[in-house]
Amino acid sequence: MDLRTSKLLKIISYILFPIFVLIIGISIFHLSFLEEYGNTESTKFIETEMFAHNYLYYVVDNIENAYNQENNGAKMYRKLEDASGNKIYYLDKNYMYSYYNGINQYIDFIIKDKKTNALFTNMKTEDYNKEIENMKNSTKYWNCTNGSIETNIEYINNSNIKYNSQYMFSQLSGSMYSITDRISDYEIYSKYNENKITGLTNYKIIEGIYEFCLENKELPVILLPVSILFTFIIGIYLLWAIGYEKGKKEIQLSYIDKLPYELVILIWAVLITIFLSIAIECLNIANYITIILAIVLYFICYIICAITGITTIKRIKKREFIKSFFVYKMLKWCYIKIKELLKVLNEKTTENKRVFWYYLLFIIISVILASLFYTGIAIILLIGFWIWTYYKLKKYVISQDKIKEALKNIYEGKNDINLNEYELQGVLKEMAIYVNDIASGFSNAIKESLKSERLKTELITNVSHDIKTPLTSIINYVDLLKKENIQNEKVKEYINILDKKSQRLKKLTEDLVEASKVSSGNVKLNLEDINLKELFNQTIGEFKDRFEEKNLKIETTMPKENIEIKADSRYLYRIIENLFSNITKYAQENSRVYIDIIKKMRDVNESGTKNQNEQNGKNEYVSISIKNISKEKLNISSDELMQRFVRGDKSRYTEGSGLGLSIAKSLTELQGGKFNITIDGDLFKVEIEWRD
Numbered sequence: 001m002d003l004r005t006s007k008l009l010k011i012i013s014y015i016l017f018p019i020f021v022l023i024i025g026i027s028i029f030h031l032s033f034l035e036e037y038g039n040t041e042s043t044k045f046i047e048t049e050m051f052a053h054n055y056l057y058y059v060v061d062n063i064e065n066a067y068n069q070e071n072n073g074a075k076m077y078r079k080l081e082d083a084s085g086n087k088i089y090y091l092d093k094n095y096m097y098s099y100y101n102g103i104n105q106y107i108d109f110i111i112k113d114k115k116t117n118a119l120f121t122n123m124k125t126e127d128y129n130k131e132i133e134n135m136k137n138s139t140k141y142w143n144c145t146n147g148s149i150e151t152n153i154e155y156i157n158n159s160n161i162k163y164n165s166q167y168m169f170s171q172l173s174g175s176m177y178s179i180t181d182r183i184s185d186y187e188i189y190s191k192y193n194e195n196k197i198t199g200l201t202n203y204k205i206i207e208g209i210y211e212f213c214l215e216n217k218e219l220p221v222i223l224l225p226v227s228i229l230f231t232f233i234i235g236i237y238l239l240w241a242i243g244y245e246k247g248k249k250e251i252q253l254s255y256i257d258k259l260p261y262e263l264v265i266l267i268w269a270v271l272i273t274i275f276l277s278i279a280i281e282c283l284n285i286a287n288y289i290t291i292i293l294a295i296v297l298y299f300i301c302y303i304i305c306a307i308t309g310i311t312t313i314k315r316i317k318k319r320e321f322i323k324s325f326f327v328y329k330m331l332k333w334c335y336i337k338i339k340e341l342l343k344v345l346n347e348k349t350t351e352n353k354r355v356f357w358y359y360l361l362f363i364i365i366s367v368i369l370a371s372l373f374y375t376g377i378a379i380i381l382l383i384g385f386w387i388w389t390y391y392k393l394k395k396y397v398i399s400q401d402k403i404k405e406a407l408k409n410i411y412e413g414k415n416d417i418n419l420n421e422y423e424l425q426g427v428l429k430e431m432a433i434y435v436n437d438i439a440s441g442f443s444n445a446i447k448e449s450l451k452s453e454r455l456k457t458e459l460i461t462n463v464s465h466d467i468k469t470p471l472t473s474i475i476n477y478v479d480l481l482k483k484e485n486i487q488n489e490k491v492k493e494y495i496n497i498l499d500k501k502s503q504r505l506k507k508l509t510e511d512l513v514e515a516s517k518v519s520s521g522n523v524k525l526n527l528e529d530i531n532l533k534e535l536f537n538q539t540i541g542e543f544k545d546r547f548e549e550k551n552l553k554i555e556t557t558m559p560k561e562n563i564e565i566k567a568d569s570r571y572l573y574r575i576i577e578n579l580f581s582n583i584t585k586y587a588q589e590n591s592r593v594y595i596d597i598i599k600k601m602r603d604v605n606e607s608g609t610k611n612q613n614e615q616n617g618k619n620e621y622v623s624i625s626i627k628n629i630s631k632e633k634l635n636i637s638s639d640e641l642m643q644r645f646v647r648g649d650k651s652r653y654t655e656g657s658g659l660g661l662s663i664a665k666s667l668t669e670l671q672g673g674k675f676n677i678t679i680d681g682d683l684f685k686v687e688i689e690w691r692d
Helices: 007-037 049-071 128-137 161-172 202-215 219-241 261-284 288-317 326-346 350-371 376-411 426-483 489-520 532-542 544-549 569-586 660-670
Strands: 078-081 087-090 107-113 119-121 140-145 148-151 186-192 528-531 553-557 564-567 592-601 620-629 674-680 683-691
Touching: 007 202, 007 219, 007 288, 049 107, 049 119, 049 140, 049 186, 107 128, 128 140, 128 186, 261 288, 261 326, 350 376, 376 426, 426 489, 528 532, 528 569, 532 544, 532 553, 532 569, 532 592, 544 569, 564 569, 564 683, 569 620, 569 660, 569 683, 660 674
Parallel strands: 087 119, 553 592
Antiparallel strands: 078 087, 107 119, 107 186, 140 148, 140 186, 528 564, 592 620, 620 683, 674 683
16 A cells, blocks of 8 residues: 555545644743743732733733823713712723733732822722722732722732833833822722623633643653654655645646745745734634634635645755746747747748847837937937837838739749849848749649640540541441451350441540640630530430449439520530440449439638628529449549549440549539539539539
């Protein structure tokens, strides 16, 4: 078992780690508390110097409040009057000061102004004089009359009151006068009343912590080293195991691990600050709910710190800690851009360097003129410089457009291109020279290609004519031999073979001449309105015997109304004849042949916009579809099948020349139609589109 990938062990470690850290913190607090207060003989909090100091804090502060109430117009006390008409000022804000550690909630006091006989108190009673007499019988009391202190609180008696009072006043009011400077005008009576408030208070919690720490002095001595040991072990394990998952060798990064590290730290700092502030406030307002809330906030802070620590460890282990900083990415981006800039400067092409220096010069001049913007001349120069720069850029763009247009014309097949290279400068001048050379070379290539095509056409025509003369003689003599009364059956067989082969050679020669004429455009068209239904029905009738011989059933789908198209009747018939001839040669016997003639509407052209004919309402076209099943496996593409001398029957056992489909396609396109072949398994489909 790989301990690094154990989810259970990691979960246990994540749970125990904050608990042991909390125990360490509490143990350290316990030890420091014992160091300061552990030597006291009493385990009661009211016997400690801390209690005495806080007690005196509260009493002295209220003396100051009484003085401010009468002399400075402060409103700390609410004015009351007793039955005898004495002035009584009642303080009902016993819970407002947190630095008394809650002791103020248990102290009753009566402060009497000797001059006015006014009473300042936080008690409500019918007889204040009687209450003053009873204060000496309290568990803890502190009275001061005529400069003499009566108290059973050890740390604020006559021997140490001068030091303590000076310290108190320096903290409370910022002045370093003795308490005798203020209390000479007052009589002070106070007592500790532990029954004043019931339930859990801040003071009771502090008292409980104090008594617990003194009663359990040995506890932190045991818990601290044990907790440190387990915390160390768990921390080492987590450092070792974080990032590894079962079945995966490399460190796995999550979405959080891919965030910029500065953002992670910022979120951590904000959340920790917020939750710690709330936790501290909860501890100041001590009760069961706030203590539980403080503990919950501690664990929330731990979770936030754990997430931050985990992503930090993962990044370090993955060796992507530095890379995860946004600053690093910015510096890297700047480095790459500077490197690319230096690479451009080091290239041999002078134009790149020239553009860079021009641009740098533009920035320098703009900065200089902008810095002198407060002067009128600099403004004029800057505006003029910008206008001049715009003019140069505009001129450069216009020159680029000329070269772009020239390249577009070359791409579209135009070769009459001649850029005036003397109007251009720099790299654009070089480009213009190259474009002119390309256009010239392209023109020469076209001329050579046309010349070659013409020579081939002439050669084919001449050879075909040369073949025709002896071929005609052969055919004539074969006809004469067939008319002779020859009794030898073997000779008759030979004569029939000669007849078939000579007729095939004649057909091949005619197809070759026609293909040559059509491809070179050397065909004169006589366009007229042709009834397409009538032509197809007529051709089907002519091929009826050949279709029946192969047992091919013709299935036609045509509209009821007549369909007329603009075409040359001879060449349109030749197209249909070639297609039907192809069917009789290559279609599967005992199968169906589907002929569909449909009139369609074209909404948009290929570019997605309506052409001129469509805008004039002439958006109809005729679709002719002929489908049959091939008897041979079609291991050939449709593009290859339309090339010259290519046949679906690769064995060449049939009498085809391989020119029929090529001639049909060329004749269709010559008359403005579209010719397309689709092969789907053994299905052979021809689609022809013809403008109505």
